[in-house]
Amino acid sequence: NAGVMQNPRHLVRRRGQEARLRCSPMKGHSHVYWYRQLPEEGLKFMVYLQKENIIDESGMPKERFSAEFPKEGPSILRIQQVVRGDSAAYFCASSPSGTHEQYFGPGTRLTVT
Amino acid sequence: EDQVTQSPEALRLQEGESSSLNCSYTVSGLRGLFWYRQDPGKGPEFLFTLYSAGEEKEKERLKATLTKKESFLHITAPKPEDSATYLCAFSGSGGGADGLTFGKGTHLIIQP
Numbered sequence: 001n002a003g004v005m006q007n008p009r010h011l012v013r014r015r016g017q018e019a020r021l022r023c024s025p026m027k028g029h030s031h032v033y034w035y036r037q038l039p040e041e042g043l044k045f046m047v048y049l050q051k052e053n054i055i056d057e058s059g060m061p062k063e064r065f066s067a068e069f070p071k072e073g074p075s076i077l078r079i080q081q082v083v084r085g086d087s088a089a090y091f092c093a094s095s096p097s098g099t100h101e102q103y104f105g106p107g108t109r110l111t112v113t
Numbered sequence: 114e115d116q117v118t119q120s121p122e123a124l125r126l127q128e129g130e131s132s133s134l135n136c137s138y139t140v141s142g143l144r145g146l147f148w149y150r151q152d153p154g155k156g157p158e159f160l161f162t163l164y165s166a167g168e169e170k171e172k173e174r175l176k177a178t179l180t181k182k183e184s185f186l187h188i189t190a191p192k193p194e195d196s197a198t199y200l201c202a203f204s205g206s207g208g209g210a211d212g213l214t215f216g217k218g219t220h221l222i223i224q225p
Contacts (some may be wrong), residue, residue, distance in 0.1 A: 107155070
């Protein structure tokens with residue numbers, strides 16, 4: 001029974017490039033959440049999605065960041081024109097419909113050089 | 114403003130020495146209080162959900178309790194493999210929909 005899968009696990013980008021992070025939820029889970037963890041800081045909520053819908057993006061920076069969860073395939077967090085401050089661990093979590101228990105993936109560690 | 118504070122920031126115990134971790138929260142309409150364990154370089158691992166004051170849940174050497182303002186994670190006779198960062202989070206009915214609000218965690222070290 002596979003858990004939440006994220007890839008890549010590590011991603012290095014130069015300033016100005018684009019970063020694409022992928023998340024496949026647990027089997028049977030239709031709700032996906034993205035969080036960011038900066039060094040020495042707690043996990044911060046970014047966005048909550050269901051298939052083909054963004055439910056809540058209140059934690060998402062207004063510029064350069066976008067997220068989608070298409071009908072088929074993984075959820076994608078996209079960061080355009082990355083800056084050094086985007087360096088962090090990005091975690092995806094999923095939950096079954098109707099509960100609040102969220103199960104996390106292993107994360108993608110983004111380094112911007 | 115909804116917020117959560119965990120204490121202590123770090124705790125070092127001897128194997129077998131029981132203790133408690135604290136999570137103080139302020140939220141307008143608690144929907145759930147969650148405890149997670151996070152090992153270095155890994156994602157948070159779900160431990161417990163608590164929904165109402167007075168509720169308690171147990172798993173092996175861990176027990177989580179909830180009041181109207183705090184939650185405690187009690188660790189009984191810990192072992193070195195219990196060393197990790199323990200995270201507290203809540204889901205509230207205010208802004209942020211179903212996103213969890215996390216504390217910064219308690220870094221627990223159990224020495225053999």
